[in-house]
Amino acid sequence: MIALITGGTAGIGRHIAEKLAEAGASVLVTGRDPERGLSAARELGGEFVAVDHSTGAGNLAFAEALAERGVKLDILVNNVGAIAQPTQSFTSEGYDLLLAVNYLAPVTLTNALLPLLAPDVRIVNVVSSAFTMHTGDPFTEPATYTAIGAYARAKQLTLLATMSLARRLQQTPARVNAVNPGMAWTPSVQALTPAAVPAWRFIWPIVRLVQRSSSAEKAARLPASLALEPPGSGEYYESKGKPTELPSRLQDPGLQDRAWREGVIASREAGNDA
Numbered sequence: 151m152i153a154l155i156t157g158g159t160a161g162i163g164r165h166i167a168e169k170l171a172e173a174g175a176s177v178l179v180t181g182r183d184p185e186r187g188l189s190a191a192r193e194l195g196g197e198f199v200a201v202d203h204s205t206g207a208g209n210l211a212f213a214e215a216l217a218e219r220g221v222k223l224d225i226l227v228n229n230v231g232a233i234a235q236p237t238q239s240f241t242s243e244g245y246d247l248l249l250a251v252n253y254l255a256p257v258t259l260t261n262a263l264l265p266l267l268a269p270d271v272r273i274v275n276v277v278s279s280a281f282t283m284h285t286g287d288p289f290t291e292p293a294t295y296t297a298i299g300a301y302a303r304a305k306q307l308t309l310l311a312t313m314s315l316a317r318r319l320q321q322t323p324a325r326v327n328a329v330n331p332g333m334a335w336t337p338s339v340q341a342l343t344p345a346a347v348p349a350w351r352f353i354w355p356i357v358r359l360v361q362r363s364s365s366a367e368k369a370a371r372l373p374a375s376l377a378l379e380p381p382g383s384g385e386y387y388e389s390k391g392k393p394t395e396l397p398s399r400l401q402d403p404g405l406q407d408r409a410w411r412e413g414v415i416a417s418r419e420a421g422n423d424a
């Protein structure tokens with residue numbers, strides 16, 4: 151059983167990787183920092199590959215390298231995410247960084263890996279309950295930039311794309327789900343400032359207290375169990391562990407397919423430019 155966990159060298163992803171390794175999987179973890187990655191791989195008894203998931207070119211080159219090695223994946227956990235951006239920044243390909251890491255990365259990578267996935271692959275896309283904070287058109291940036299706003303929209307697009315992919319694969323034994331792991335005190339949360347989430351600035355000390363006491367190991371339990379034994383497919387799981395119905399406007403198959411399609415198109419454009 152081979153499991154790929156993106157951003158699996160620290161935070162929640164590191165604990166997901168540990169749980170999958172304990173269940174007998176050969177784990178492959180990605181991240182940018184080779185020192186941290188190699189140390190995690192050693193502890194996990196797995197493999198580390200340095201990848202910057204913020205670019206389409208990085209995701210496509212990684213998928214190509216796996217294809218050349220003939221890797222077949224039984225589990226794909228698209229865990230990598232980002233939020234700690236006080237001001238807007240852009241990737242070398244011109245995308246908003248938070249959109250790129252939280253939305254374009256999982257869609258680009260999953261699409262590029264489709265030929266490498268076992269027929270009964272379990273795909274888990276790690277999203278966030280923050281997706282509910284974006285109430286407008288998911289394809290339109292909010293007028294005023296905040297990191298939490300960009301993050302919420304990107305996670306919403308990933309959630310939509312997850313449902314589209316699950317439908318595309320519904321005649322196969324593949325299982326595709328999205329999960330909110332819940333709060334955890336991880337490197338990206340530690341790096342948060344009130345500038346990223348302006349609404350929290352007046353209650354910042356309380357927010358930090360709650361965040362500090364939230365365990366990444368606990369947050370990893372549900373994503374890991376969905377990777378090992380998903381009860382179904384095409385579901386969104388909240389951290390309490392129960393499938394949760396999406397707001398009705400997000401149940402539109404046309405909207406879901408557009409989220410998948412636009413992510414794939416962006417990845418093709420990045421590939422052509424690379």
Ligand SMILES: NC(=O)c1ccc[n+]([C@@H]2O[C@H](COP(=O)([O-])OP(=O)(O)OC[C@H]3O[C@@H](n4cnc5c(N)ncnc54)[C@H](OP(=O)(O)O)[C@@H]3O)[C@@H](O)[C@H]2O)c1
Pocket residue numbers: 156157158159160161162163180181182183184186187201202203204228229230231232251276277278279330331332333334335336337338339
């Ligand atoms: N923590 C929470 O409270 C919380 C709540 C809800 C949802 N989530 C979601 O859960 C997932 C994991 O969150 P987390 O808090 O554990 O994240 P995190 O602290 O940022 O995770 C760190 C991991 O991601 C890697 N990483 C970050 N940016 C990367 C990039 N551009 N390319 C490759 N690897 C990258 C890091 O390695 P390098 O730094 O070496 O690249 C490391 O392995 C995310 O999708 C997040 O949105 C988290």
